[in-house]
Amino acid sequence: MRRTATAVRTLLTALLMAACGGDDDSGQSKAGTDKGPMILATTTSTQDSGLLDDLVPRFQEDSGCSVKTIAVGSGEALELGEKGNADVLLVHSPEAEQEYMDSGHGVSRKAVMHNDFVVVGPADDPAGIKGGDSAAEAFTGIAKTEAPFASRADESGTNTKELSLWEAAGIEPKASWYIETGQGMGETLTITSQKQAYTLSDRGTFLAADNLDLDLLVEGGTDLLNPYHVIVVEGENVDRACAQEFLDWITSPKIQDEIAQFGVAEYGEPLFIPDAEG
Amino acid sequence: MDAVLEVLGRSAFVSLSATAIALVLGVPVGTWLALARRRGSGVLATAVNTGMAIPTVVVGLVVALLLWRSGPLGDLELIYTLRGMIIAQVLIAAPLIAGITMAGLQALPAELPDQLRALGANTPQLVVRLWIEARVPLLAAAMAGFGHAISEVGSATIVGGNIHGQTQVMTTSIVEQVGKGDFNDALVYAAILLALAFTINAVLTSVQQRAAAWAQS
Numbered sequence: 001m002r003r004t005a006t007a008v009r010t011l012l013t014a015l016l017m018a019a020c021g022g023d024d025d026s027g028q029s030k031a032g033t034d035k036g037p038m039i040l041a042t043t044t045s046t047q048d049s050g051l052l053d054d055l056v057p058r059f060q061e062d063s064g065c066s067v068k069t070i071a072v073g074s075g076e077a078l079e080l081g082e083k084g085n086a087d088v089l090l091v092h093s094p095e096a097e098q099e100y101m102d103s104g105h106g107v108s109r110k111a112v113m114h115n116d117f118v119v120v121g122p123a124d125d126p127a128g129i130k131g132g133d134s135a136a137e138a139f140t141g142i143a144k145t146e147a148p149f150a151s152r153a154d155e156s157g158t159n160t161k162e163l164s165l166w167e168a169a170g171i172e173p174k175a176s177w178y179i180e181t182g183q184g185m186g187e188t189l190t191i192t193s194q195k196q197a198y199t200l201s202d203r204g205t206f207l208a209a210d211n212l213d214l215d216l217l218v219e220g221g222t223d224l225l226n227p228y229h230v231i232v233v234e235g236e237n238v239d240r241a242c243a244q245e246f247l248d249w250i251t252s253p254k255i256q257d258e259i260a261q262f263g264v265a266e267y268g269e270p271l272f273i274p275d276a277e278g
Numbered sequence: 279m280d281a282v283l284e285v286l287g288r289s290a291f292v293s294l295s296a297t298a299i300a301l302v303l304g305v306p307v308g309t310w311l312a313l314a315r316r317r318g319s320g321v322l323a324t325a326v327n328t329g330m331a332i333p334t335v336v337v338g339l340v341v342a343l344l345l346w347r348s349g350p351l352g353d354l355e356l357i358y359t360l361r362g363m364i365i366a367q368v369l370i371a372a373p374l375i376a377g378i379t380m381a382g383l384q385a386l387p388a389e390l391p392d393q394l395r396a397l398g399a400n401t402p403q404l405v406v407r408l409w410i411e412a413r414v415p416l417l418a419a420a421m422a423g424f425g426h427a428i429s430e431v432g433s434a435t436i437v438g439g440n441i442h443g444q445t446q447v448m449t450t451s452i453v454e455q456v457g458k459g460d461f462n463d464a465l466v467y468a469a470i471l472l473a474l475a476f477t478i479n480a481v482l483t484s485v486q487q488r489a490a491a492w493a494q495s
Contacts, residue, residue, distance in 0.1 A: 037355075037358075039358065044457065047454075048454075048457065048458050053442060068358045068439060068441050068444065068445075069439075069441055069442070070358065070439045070440075070441065071440070083346065083347070083348040084347050084348055085346045085347050085348055085357075183457075184457045185457075186456070186457035186458045186459050187456065187457055189459065190459060205458075208458065208459075209458060209459035210459050210460065210461075211459050211461055212459065237347045237352070
């Protein structure tokens with residue numbers, strides 16, 4: 001019996017050590033960040049573009065809020081917000097966002113920027129879609145020739161967009177040529193390239209990814225717009241002050257100008273077009 | 279390069295801390311399982327051995343459900359922190375350490391505990407003597423626990439969040455680079471991570487082999 005008690009005590013001590021003994025990582029955030037930590041849940045596509053690595057440290061300096069950026073799919077980001085596990089969201093899944101706001105999980109929502117989706121595929125283009133500007137037409141061509149198409153199938157903003165495009169084309173993509181990867185945009189582009197399939201990608205991730213044997217085939221259609229919104233989460237544990245400050249900050253003229261310049265030096269074209277009207 | 283070293287240091291810190299705590303938890307449990315002859319210990323031994331096979335992503339999910347703000351331990355604010363990651367890795371490494379400890383002690387001559395007791399050893403003296411006899415497998419347990427912790431990516435992603443500059447470790451960084459298609463960077467990080475694992479295991483192995491040589495002399 002005594003041995004059991006000792007074992008229990010050892011266990012508790014060890015757990016306490018884990019809870020208290022670890023390096024105080026909240027103290028590692030930049031000097032002058034005394035508020036927060038605010039959790040920003042955003043999408044892999046914004047993180048992979050490098051935009052947040054640029055903006056978040058600046059926001060920490062300007063606001064004094066320390067930020068933890070979690071990059072997940074838009075679906076998971078909204079889920080984190082719904083449970084109050086994040087304070088502010090930067091997502092691109094307009095219909096799901098509207099639903100989210102309608103069910104009262106958000107305090108406010110504002111347009112930040114957009115980029116666009118592109119349809120990419122093999123250079124020899126077996127479905128003959130190159131040069132078009134309508135995604136729905138391109139998808140119809142792919143389905144008709146049964147050329148392989150890779151879907152992220154991960155409930156991300158890109159995946160939601162892709163499914164709505166199939167619906168607009170009147171096609172139910174359930175066939176052997178329709179590959180569901182269940183992974184992020186970068187991984188899915190790699191799989192698409194290896195299988196010489198088609199896929200829908202946001203422009204930024206496609207431009208930033210190396211080692212791809214894929215061509216940009218369809219771009220510019222109105223059905224390919226990819227708008228990002230910032231949402232302040234509703235919830236009792238939410239750090240609303242920092243979240244609201246982030247919303248105001250990222251939609252301010254100064255930061256909007258910077259978003260417009262982001263990526264120009266590296267890719268020769270901007271990755272995002274600012275959307276907030278002043 | 280500074281960024282790589284920072285991430286590398288974080289990996290080493292999290293996994294070494296987790297291994298140390300997992301040793302404190304796992305070795306006593308494994309010892310008890312090896313010595314206990316009472317009902318129920320068989321079930322626990324099976325549970326420990328099953329624990330060695332739990333996917334790290336499942337451990338991560340369960341720990342995250344507990345630590346998220348919406349979870350029962352949300353007030354501790356451990357989600358997306360190094361401490362949270364250490365807790366998850368302790369749960370990953372401890373069953374491995376307990377299992378190998380148990381097997382190592384059971385491999386000792388079966389009559390050894392009774393002989394030591396006949397010589398007048400009390401329980402703490404008995405246990406310490408057995409640990410000294412089994413020091414080679416115990417060091418193997420430490421190395422296996424550390425190896426499991428430093429190489430895992432499932433719980434580090436969910437519990438840590440791969441936050442740049444805060445909770446990003448080598449494995450989650452490699453996954454991010456693969457996701458971006460930066461295979462070159464991913465391979466460089468992988469090589470550096472292996473170099474770290476090699477260094478730490480070289481130290482432990484040299485201790486272990488010296489201990490083994492001493493046992494034979």
